[in-house]
Amino acid sequence: MDVIRTVDLRKTYRDVVAVEGLDLTVREGELFALLGVNGAGKTTTIKMLTCLTKPTAGDAFVDGHSVVKEPEKVKPLIDVSMQETAVARHLTVAENIAFYAALNGQSKAEIEKTAARLYAAFELDKVKNKRADKLSGGWQRKLSIALALITEPRVLFLDEPTLGLDVIARRELWRTIRDLSGRMTIVLTTHYMEEAEALSDRIGIMKDGKLLFVGTKEELYASTGKQNVEDAFIFTVSGGDLDA
């Protein structure tokens, strides 16, 4: 079953076309990686799918609800962790969780349950009384993703979740993301090809706002004649000009 469907989705900023005629489907429970170089339109696509920005034309549907006409029905189904760490700096980990849960209408008892669930899933109990601005980059990013899970969304959008993290923190976060996959639909954007290779069920490649490829890794390898995502991505985006 398709949980996300975009229909001729388009976004322009004055003369710049950020996303052009995007037709894409994401299936329930899959981890879909959206790849592209800077300015390819990945983040703009995520912003449209999360009702943060309105499409210039076309529409997108999350679980059948239009992001243009029914954002109030889409919002309870989704959550997002943007590429910058989005936490309340001077609040502790526990306070961050309680704040975001309360903002989403949870009662005190529900907040306690949510906190316990997230402490267990992300090992956050180790740092629950630490202020967010005192955490390492890896822990901050973990907290940021944990906050996005408070509402138990059906679709989780992760925009460059491991950007700027060291290799150990990145691998730890991969494990966390892998644990989540299957329990919810995840749409992930990344610049790290090995990340897409390790985590994704299907891959979409964007360039200049257009979707050049969508399919599984195996389909990508078959269509490009390459053996890994990085080579296949470079081949797809450059049209073979940058082949090693």
Next chain:
Amino acid sequence: MRDSIKRMLTLARRNLKEILRDPLNLCFMIGLPLLMEILFYSIFHKLTAQFEIRYLAPGIAVFAQSFTTLFAGLLIALDRGTSFLTRLYVSRARPYEFIFGYTLALLPVTLLQSVLFFVVGGLLDASFWSVGMLLGILFCLVVSFLFIGFGILLGSLCSEKSIGGAASAIIAGQSVLSGMWFPVEGLSGGMLTVMKVLPFKNATMLVQNAVSGYTDVWADMGLPLVIVLCYTVVTFVAAIAVFRHKMKCV
């Protein structure tokens, strides 16, 4: 409606914690003005009437509130810069709830400021204690909406790097154009007109007259209050419009 109020209070609690847990905020909003009140009174009150506590304490109380522009603006600019607000936009909260969340968070701070500077004023000069202090505190709260509004507007417009400069213009305006440091009678007509038209002198005059008494209710209290309220309404309308616009352009 009930859910909306809950969300506003949740946002306000978070914002208040963010403000109070930054020592720099407390230094500028409480520490610096308190030091100025004690020092200026101790050094100058016998030299010029301008620094008698009945003028100085209300002037300092309003001046201290101008720092809320800086820190409200800085909080919003940082929230925007780190994508924290973007995350919240995906939640069910509405634009006006964010605005009230920032405003409600700062009201206890501005109340604390005015009570503190008035109490210290009373301790420095016992003749300062009067029923008018309560009216002064009430007007301080009214005036605080103006500076909070400026903060929300500038925080929505500026980046975390430029907010300092923009908010400094408001702080400097309150300092220089309020007439609290020097007698305004000697100024040229044009300068005096500018001061009368802008909200800074009116805000200071309103609180000073509430505390130390007035002769003409309209000229001393009514008109300054109307001018301050007009600026407050315009600032808040602009702040809400800009905030909503920025929400759509993340």
